[in-house]
Amino acid sequence: xxxxxxxxxxxxxxxxSLDTELITISLRSLYxxxxxxxVSTIIxxxxxxxxxxxxxxxxxxxxxxxxxxxxxxxxxxxxxVYILFSRSGPLGVLGLLYTTSAMIIAQAIIITPLIxxxxxxxxxxxxxxxxxxxxxxxxxxxxxxxxxxxxSRRALITACLAGFGRGIGEVGAIMIVGGNxxxxxxxxxxxxxxETSRGDFSLALALGFVLISLALxxxxxxxxxxxxxxxxxx
Amino acid sequence: MIRILFASAxxxxxxxxxxxxxxxxxxxxxxxxxxGLSDHLIPHVETDLKLDIQLVVVGTGQAIKLGQNGDVxxxxxxxxxxxxxxxxxxxxxxxxxxxxxEYVILGPSTDPANIRLANSLLDAxxxxxxxxxxxxxxxxxxxxxxxxxxxxxxINFKPxxxxxxxxxxxxxxxxxxxxxxxxxxxxxxxxxxxxxxxNKGNLIIQFEGDQLLHNQYSFLPxxxxxxxxxxxxxxxxxxxxxxxxxxxxxxxxxxxxxKQVFTFNAN
Numbered sequence: 001x002x003x004x005x006x007x008x009x010x011x012x013x014x015x016x017s018l019d020t021e022l023i024t025i026s027l028r029s030l031y032x033x034x035x036x037x038x039v040s041t042i043i044x045x046x047x048x049x050x051x052x053x054x055x056x057x058x059x060x061x062x063x064x065x066x067x068x069x070x071x072x073x074x075x076x077x078x079x080x081v082y083i084l085f086s087r088s089g090p091l092g093v094l095g096l097l098y099t100t101s102a103m104i105i106a107q108a109i110i111i112t113p114l115i116x117x118x119x120x121x122x123x124x125x126x127x128x129x130x131x132x133x134x135x136x137x138x139x140x141x142x143x144x145x146x147x148x149x150x151x152s153r154r155a156l157i158t159a160c161l162a163g164f165g166r167g168i169g170e171v172g173a174i175m176i177v178g179g180n181x182x183x184x185x186x187x188x189x190x191x192x193x194x195e196t197s198r199g200d201f202s203l204a205l206a207l208g209f210v211l212i213s214l215a216l217x218x219x220x221x222x223x224x225x226x227x228x229x230x231x232x233x234x
Numbered sequence: 235m236i237r238i239l240f241a242s243a244x245x246x247x248x249x250x251x252x253x254x255x256x257x258x259x260x261x262x263x264x265x266x267x268x269x270g271l272s273d274h275l276i277p278h279v280e281t282d283l284k285l286d287i288q289l290v291v292v293g294t295g296q297a298i299k300l301g302q303n304g305d306v307x308x309x310x311x312x313x314x315x316x317x318x319x320x321x322x323x324x325x326x327x328x329x330x331x332x333x334x335x336e337y338v339i340l341g342p343s344t345d346p347a348n349i350r351l352a353n354s355l356l357d358a359x360x361x362x363x364x365x366x367x368x369x370x371x372x373x374x375x376x377x378x379x380x381x382x383x384x385x386x387x388x389i390n391f392k393p394x395x396x397x398x399x400x401x402x403x404x405x406x407x408x409x410x411x412x413x414x415x416x417x418x419x420x421x422x423x424x425x426x427x428x429x430x431x432x433n434k435g436n437l438i439i440q441f442e443g444d445q446l447l448h449n450q451y452s453f454l455p456x457x458x459x460x461x462x463x464x465x466x467x468x469x470x471x472x473x474x475x476x477x478x479x480x481x482x483x484x485x486x487x488x489x490x491x492x493k494q495v496f497t498f499n500a501n
Contacts, residue, residue, distance in 0.1 A: 087304035180291065184288050196412070198268055198431065199433030
């Protein structure tokens with residue numbers, strides 16, 4: 001119990017004193033997860049919309065698989081990415097192992113199915129309402145996809161936040177492909193794991209509180225910029 | 235959209251290309267890092283040689299695997315038989331002894347197995363095998379785990395016979411100590427990690443000072459013949475530094491709780 005209070009106090013001081021190491025690590029956490037999120041959304045949103053507006057043979061099967069992949073174990077993804085990018089692996093020549101790029105790739109793989117599934121679910125509901133209208137005014141497929149994506153933008157932001165949450169708190173995959181290298185690939189979660197193994201629970205907890213505040217600020221920022229729950233806008 | 239894609243692709247590759255010239259990757263055993271010696275030593279190596287050293291902290295077993303795959307330029311580990319095998323199979327050029335410290339048996343202050351009275355390490359382990367009180371094993375094929383296996387073998391006892399009080403945890407040294415603290419269990423640990431560990435609970439050093447507890451650390455440069463991208467020249471510089479007089483002074487002067495924890499013994 002005492003450790004929790006100590007952790008809170010230490011977290012407070014780390015933040016107020018603008019500890020350089022803490023700032024670098026936090027920024028790196030943000031950089032990795034936000035980039036992974038960007039890559040994921042570029043793939044996930046159009047893919048989700050495409051699944052909504054088209055009918056093909058294995059549609060149901062694909063949706064089931066995507067839903068199942070939401071629970072993709074990070075540690076397995078980490079291992080697969082490690083094997084791919086290891087010097088003895090097929091993509092070893094790129095020299096990407098133990099860089100933030102490898103961490104971004106691993107996280108993108110983890111969060112893409114999650115975002116696709118959530119986005120698909122919300123656009124599916126919208127499509128039920130829009131389908132007849134969009135077909136009757138003779139829109140093309142890209143137009144339909146565009147309309148769906150724009151009109152479900154709030155839900156898509158929620159999908160992004162879910163993806164961000166899964167990415168920023170993830171440790172299994174980035175520990176394997178990033179290696180938790182000081183000044184290169186250490187992020188908040190791997191730093192917490194390291195401090196735990198040194199038995200310094202209050203510092204580990206302090207970093208944990210920083211991580212939670214980071215996730216909170218991102219969520220607040222999103223809603224503030226998005227002007228949600230304000231008059232005149234939905 | 236295309237612009238964003240292009241920009242991120244450019245960023246991606248710029249990052250790859252900048253991250254090379256004077257960068258060396260070492261896989262080091264967790265005790266080297268958890269003990270705090272790496273923070274004491276590595277900054278000096280970096281400034282003296284103008285290198286950027288990246289430490290990947292793993293157990294000896296995994297460090298050797300990373301070396302085999304060519305993912306690191308050299309390894310610093312502590313398990314002699316594995317190291318010799320590693321050199322024999324041609325993955326490392328040679329094996330260079332750097333320093334040693336010692337293993338200790340940690341246990342609850344009440345010492346239910348009475349190992350404090352043991353007259354040798356083997357006697358201490360025999361007492362443990364008879365009392366079968368909680369014992370935490372690293373269980374991750376690290377140097378420390380291999381040492382533990384070696385000792386059980388020497389007294390002809392199979393840890394499987396220990397029963398459910400034998401906890402094989404598959405974690406690094408620090409996390410295994412945390413578990414031992416929680417279970418009030420005995421555990422084999424290197425002394426440096428223990429002295430630097432913050433969460434000590436009710437555990438104290440219950441047995442130390444046997445020949446068998448000698449813990450030798452060695453540096454093994456990965457062979458360029460196996461992996462052409464290895465930065466042999468830079469690794470050579472690091473090796474020369476590690477066996478130098480300056481390294482000797484720094485290693486021998488690393489003090490935790492008024493105790494010298496590592497002893498330089500390179501030749």
